[in-house]
Amino acid sequence: MSIYKKLFFETLFEESTDGLMILKDGKCIECNEAILKTLGVKNKNLLFGLLPSDISPELQPDGQKSSIKEEKMLRFTLIHGSHNFDWVYTGRNGEDVWVEVTMTPIATKQKDIVYVSCRDISRRKKEEKILLEEKEKLHRLAHNDALTGLANRLFFIKRLEQATSMAKRHRRELAILFLDLDRFKEINDSLGHAAGDKVLCEIANRLPDVIRKEDILARLGGDEFVILMENLFDKTDAAILAKKILDVLSEPIYIEGHILYVSCSIGISLYPENNGSIDNLLHCADTAMYKAKAKGRNNFQFHSSDLTEIANERVSLEDKLRQSLNNDEFLVYYQPQINGENGELTGMEAFVRWNHKNIKIISPSKFIAFAEETGFIVPLDQWVMKKALTQIAQWYKMGHNPGVLALNLSMKQLNRVDFISGLKSILEETGCKPEWVSLEVTENQIMPNLKNVFDTLTQLREMGIKIAIDDFGTGCSTLSQLKHLPIDELKIDQTFIKDLPHNKDDSDIVKSAIMLSKRLNIDIIAEGVETEEQKSFLIENGCINMQGYIYAKPMMASKMEKMLTIKCHSTIDTDQE
Incomplete structure (x- = not known):
């Protein structure tokens, strides 16, 4: 190599804004000044003879804190050639420092020499995080109810379309439970909308305790909530859930020094019994809900009256069983x-x-x-x-x-x-x-x-x-x-x-x-x-x-x-x- 070429590479190595170092047997034998800033090290001599994990225990691929990955990276480089990945460690100010690393094997008689390039990408990572948070925020605004955090009408309709398609393909049954709070307007009129909002949030907090993990719970707006139950084992499973909802809502709600008792009327539609469009399924559930209102509120009704009678018998039987065990x-x-x-x-x-x-x-x-x-x-x-x-x-x-x-x-x-x-x-x-x-x-x-x-x-x-x-x-x-x-x-x-x-x-x-x-x-x-x-x-x-x-x-x-x-x-x- 000519003296100019050697000088060029030495200058390139020392003056590069990227942190550079050479590893032998996994330990640092040479580095430039930029690497000190990248890794948060004051003196170049402190790097010599150390593994990267010795420099900072948290300097590991993708934020992992085990040196096992580091050893694998070195081994992978020596066998398969140059590759890139990201490392992260906690800086002196307590913030994460992200480093983009390129490891390249150097062709010598000693096959364990690796050239390492490190570039600080913390700013880019912060920008990516901000963009991701904004994207998630937009998704929440589009698919979640702003007041309760539950799924909103848009998300529920999309999920219902998918569910009915799957149910039709696999010949499964599903149910929609349409909930409307009883006399909710009286709470808004007497205590104000702020108190009414707190009641809605309390209802939204209670309902997940009684539904299955796979059920979809959404707020359609106002005092209306809706639940999608897929893969029904029995049609009256929807009635059992409805009874649980009525029970959990029967507990008093404490709002601003007031003790409130809130009930709801529930209408239930079934697929494929109430076959038709998504709008028809919701309409059937809504109609059944008004039947529940007409029967005195604080009850549930199926769109089919016969099913309501059968379901009530089963719910009554389950209640009797549990009471009898307690008694x-x-x-x-x-x-x-x-x-x-x-x-x-x-x-x-x-x-x-x-x-x-x-x-x-x-x-x-x-x-x-x-x-x-x-x-x-x-x-x-x-x-x-x-x-x-x-x-x-x-x-x-x-x-x-x-x-x-x-x-x-x-x-x-x-x-x-x-x-x-x-x-x-x-x-x-x-x-x-x-x-x-x-x-x-x-x-x-x-x-x-x-x-x-x-x-x-x-x-x-x-x-x-x-x-x-x-x-x-x-x-x-x-x-x-x-x-x-x-x-x-x-x-x-x-x-x-x-x-x-x-x-x-x-x-x-x-x-x-x-x-x-x-x-x-x-x-x-x-x-x-x-x-x-x-x-x-x-x-x-x-x-x-x-x-x-x-x-x-x-x-x-x-x-x-x-x-x-x-x-x-x-x-x-x-x-x-």
Whole structure:
């Protein structure tokens, strides 16, 4: 290299307004004056022999504070060649200093030499931040209500158009809830618009607490709010939400020394029932809202009167369920499980009964499915579990031998992340041992969800709790699936028992289930056994454990306790309900 060329490059290096340095083995061996200002370092000698992260611990790619990225950048440069990225560190004044970095490998015999160019881009970053904030502000002004911060009419209409398009494509249902505050004008007239605005903001703060995360809540203007519910499981889910809204708004609002009680009227339209344009869906919801006003305010109405009646029944049922749980109006009944050969009690299954004060005993078939749909099954399951485990532990302490207690378990309960810890707490609180418990899950529920619950079932077995597949035969489980399941018992569904031994198909299914249990080396029990013929058929084919009316109906704990004093249960009074 000529002396002029060398002088040119030295001058270019020293006088460049960009900060420049040369790294060897990742450490600085040469730099110019500009780099000192860029990195906030006073003396050039302070840089020599240091890693960039030694200069400032916060000087890392994209603001990350780990030196791992720095090492990766150097390695990437040496392997792939020159590249650019941004670094940020906190300057002496506490502000972020952004640096645009270019790293280029220098072709020498020593392949670990890297040329680094640093340009202060803090001003550009500030301008970009201001532009972004302005853009977000404009977006908020265009799509959000200025007073409440909720979505506005424009955003809601756009979202509704997308939702109806998706619902049509995937054949899904959605609902629109149109809310209008009752007698809101009186608040504005008596207390002023400022107080009215505060009420609107309070309403806007309360509503998100009761809607689902995926629901869209908007203020259309004035005292009108609207909610979009997509992917409805059941049409009356909209009614359940409407009831929650009425409840949350029933709480008093404290404004400027005044205690206000604000209610609303809610109209509900459905897609595709109220099919048509977006305007038509909103019009149907608006019309239904005026029906609610006409019926005395502080209620909800569907555009279809028939749906309103059905929805009110469901909402009423949910209210009764929750009140009954709080009032301890549920009962646990127990049905014995018997060894058919010797009549000995081997265990019992717990069933829940609803002893409503005005309706007397209500069959589980009338409320369990509804409890599953609404999620009420979770607190109900927990109540039954605690009650039954307390009882079984008490019987053992009294010197009885009630065997293993079988509890039905819903998938909603099993899928809870805190299920195992909650069960352990109940076992500890009640003094019930895990080996006294069997948890039953239905075949139709568990097989589609096997991947999600396999680990939970395994943990339960490791605790000493038995796992049973209930209603076996009603699903489509295969041997290959069952042999990998952490289960201890199969329960043959009563639909295959009732026509034994005369129905050949049922006989073959039951025989196959018994053979399957033997191959898997797990227990088997038949439920719904009512006749001596059924009992004899089961014993002859290898199923000796059974439960059903041939022995006893589900009974209250007091009657079950009397039964525990009997040594043999081959003939028991079935009038135990």
